[in-house]
Amino acid sequence: xxxxxxxxxxxxxxKKELFEPLAAPFVGMYVCGPTxxxxxxxxxxxxxxxxxxLYRYLKNVGYKVRYVRNITDVGHLVNDADEGEDKIxxxxxxxxxxxxxxxxxxxxxxxxxxxxxxxxxxxxxxxASGHIIEQIEMIREIMDNGLAYEVNGSxxxxxxxxxxxxxYGKLSGRIIEELLSNTRELEGQQEKRSPLDFALWKxxxxxxxxxxxxxxxxxxxxxxxxxxxxxxKYLGTTFDIHGGGLDLMFPHHECEIAQxxxxxxxxxxxxxxxxxxxITINGQKMGKSLGNFITLGELFSGDHKMVDMPxxxxxxxxxxxxxxxxxxxxxxxxxxxxxxxxxxxxxxxxRLLEKLEAAYAEVPEEGEADLETVKMIExxxxxxxxxxxxxxAISGLFNVVxxxxxxxxxxxxxxxxxxxxxxxxxxxxxxxxxxxxxxKDEKAADADALLEVVMEFYKKAKAEKDxxxxxAIRAALKKxxxxxxxSKTGVDWSYE
RNA sequence: GGUGACGUGGCCGAGUGGCUAGGCUCAGCUCUGCAAAAGCUGCUACAGCGGUUCGAAUCCGCUCGUCACCUCCA
Numbered sequence: 188x189x190x191x192x193x194x195x196x197x198x199x200x201x202k203k204e205l206f207e208p209l210a211a212p213f214v215g216m217y218v219c220g221p222t223x224x225x226x227x228x229x230x231x232x233x234x235x236x237x238x239x240x241l242y243r244y245l246k247n248v249g250y251k252v253r254y255v256r257n258i259t260d261v262g263h264l265v266n267d268a269d270e271g272e273d274k275i276x277x278x279x280x281x282x283x284x285x286x287x288x289x290x291x292x293x294x295x296x297x298x299x300x301x302x303x304x305x306x307x308x309x310x311x312x313x314x315a316s317g318h319i320i321e322q323i324e325m326i327r328e329i330m331d332n333g334l335a336y337e338v339n340g341s342x343x344x345x346x347x348x349x350x351x352x353x354x355y356g357k358l359s360g361r362i363i364e365e366l367l368s369n370t371r372e373l374e375g376q377q378e379k380r381s382p383l384d385f386a387l388w389k390x391x392x393x394x395x396x397x398x399x400x401x402x403x404x405x406x407x408x409x410x411x412x413x414x415x416x417x418x419x420k421y422l423g424t425t426f427d428i429h430g431g432g433l434d435l436m437f438p439h440h441e442c443e444i445a446q447x448x449x450x451x452x453x454x455x456x457x458x459x460x461x462x463x464x465x466i467t468i469n470g471q472k473m474g475k476s477l478g479n480f481i482t483l484g485e486l487f488s489g490d491h492k493m494v495d496m497p498x499x500x501x502x503x504x505x506x507x508x509x510x511x512x513x514x515x516x517x518x519x520x521x522x523x524x525x526x527x528x529x530x531x532x533x534x535x536x537x538r539l540l541e542k543l544e545a546a547y548a549e550v551p552e553e554g555e556a557d558l559e560t561v562k563m564i565e566x567x568x569x570x571x572x573x574x575x576x577x578x579x580a581i582s583g584l585f586n587v588v589x590x591x592x593x594x595x596x597x598x599x600x601x602x603x604x605x606x607x608x609x610x611x612x613x614x615x616x617x618x619x620x621x622x623x624x625x626x627k628d629e630k631a632a633d634a635d636a637l638l639e640v641v642m643e644f645y646k647k648a649k650a651e652k653d654x655x656x657x658x659a660i661r662a663a664l665k666k667x668x669x670x671x672x673x674s675k676t677g678v679d680w681s682y683e
Numbered sequence: 684g685g686u687g688a689c690g691u692g693g694c695c696g697a698g699u700g701g702c703u704a705g706g707c708u709c710a711g712c713u714c715u716g717c718a719a720a721a722g723c724u725g726c727u728a729c730a731g732c733g734g735u736u737c738g739a740a741u742c743c744g745c746u747c748g749u750c751a752c753c754u755c756c757a
Contacts, residue, residue: 437753476754509697522707535720
């Protein structure tokens with residue numbers, strides 16, 4: 188069924204390309220993971236939902252995918268290089284926690300949020316702090332190749348030297364001369380030969396908590412190195428897909444490519460570079476520095492001034508999927524409301540479909556709408572194959588929903604679709620919604636609240652001495668391993 | 684300043700030359716004990732101005748506007 192060849196937009200070539208794995212049926216995919224120094228926010232949700240759909244899609248069409256997504260728990264300077272302190276170290280000192288304690292706390296929190304969003308865990312989730320040796324090895328290679336230099340216990344990548352043989356800026360479309368003419372004078376860059384040079388290894392100042400021994404003294408790895416080193420370790424020098432947010436394109440991914448080309452890998456790392464676009468809030472990028480970000484916890488609890496009610500993880504997922512991953516997506520309470528309704532409509536349709544299957548026994552071998560409905564499903568797969576156009580695929584699903592709702596208004600069954608076609612629709616509708624888009628039916632009702640309702644009816648039946656009804660309620664609950672208990676203070680329930 | 688993206692109906696958001704996605708909202712109708720759900724109908728848009736074309740939201744030019752990256756960021 189899903190035999191449409193996948194086309195994917197490659198940032199490296201700025202074109203949609205036919206996806207051809209280097210060694211089918213295997214696919215290696217690396218996605219830049221979070222820096223675990225804070226709660227996950229809407230931006231994380233968008234990135235990891237987007238790549239989750241890619242991962243699910245590739246698996247669905249039969250590829251054997253190894254999905255690697257890292258946890259960044261070292262490096263990433265918070266200020267200028269001479270401050271010599273990284274984000275995680277800074278927070279740790281403020282809160283007097285071990286750095287690894289902070290890392291673990293936010294890693295757990297991140298995992299929790301990702302699970303709520305029904306994002307499949309990656310196959311390997313390497314931590315930067317666990318790959319210092321690999322990073323040091325990579326620095327050595329780059330130095331041996333004459334493209335990095337040591338100054339006072341720090342090692343810098345020599346961008347101008349690299350640019351003689353390679354093209355620094357090939358991914359982000361930047362030209363080194365222009366970059367040079369626009370560099371700002373930053374404090375504490377005396378160690379660098381060129382302002383474009385970036386750190387591969389930074390010397391740790393005495394108060395710096397996170398530090399590792401190296402051939403150049405105690406320090407910590409540079410901002411961009413971990414992804415180059417870990418992707419190579421688990422996926423090889425060249426692999427299929429490297430993903431991340433658009434904001435990582437420069438300098439992060441540009442530097443990754445430079446490092447890998449300058450090391451013994453001598454590669455661009457990935458054949459396809461894929462970037463998801465940003466979430467905006469009132470048309471502006473959401474960002475830590477702008478102070479307008481919403482954490483996933485805040486969204487799910489409704490505890491934020493931007494939202495007037497709690498929004499469920501699946502509502503958010505649906506909201507994200509209703510836009511194409513390469514478009515910016517504007518967040519608002521109103522937009523979330525619309526997404527919530529749409530999501531509910533889709534789930535109700537799914538439930539209706541499942542009921543139909545059982546009810547659909549006496550029908551003809553062929554129906555006049557068979558071809559039409561099969562085409563509707565096909566178009567959904569076609570949309571997915573076209574650079575993962577989830578928005579278009581969802582619109583196709585709604586076309587199916589409208590058709591079915593119209594033709595199969597309960598309890599009247601239409602004979603316009605054959606049994607085989609209905610089974611086909613059901614199978615693929617389920618596959619698309621549940622497996623590929625990764626949506627799931629969130630049971631809206633809270634079990635405790637439902638039990639309260641049941642107990643009210645139980646009390647009423649008892650008061651009216653309707654013992655047939657009382658016994659029926661007891662029997663029904665027993666099937667759920669629950670028992671009702673009468674006492675002087677009222678009715679309560681317990682597990683049996 | 685450099686580079687890039689974008690401007691679609693009340694809102695969100697697909698769509699790269701003709702067949703004018705989809706969701707939400709609003710109004711009306713059908714169904715319904717009431718309601719909900721569902722269905723139907725209506726509000727039918729492509730920033731502005733020129734150009735190319737038999738034909739443009741879609742290609743080209745200009746103008747206006749918005750945003751992103753160039754610094755940690757998904």
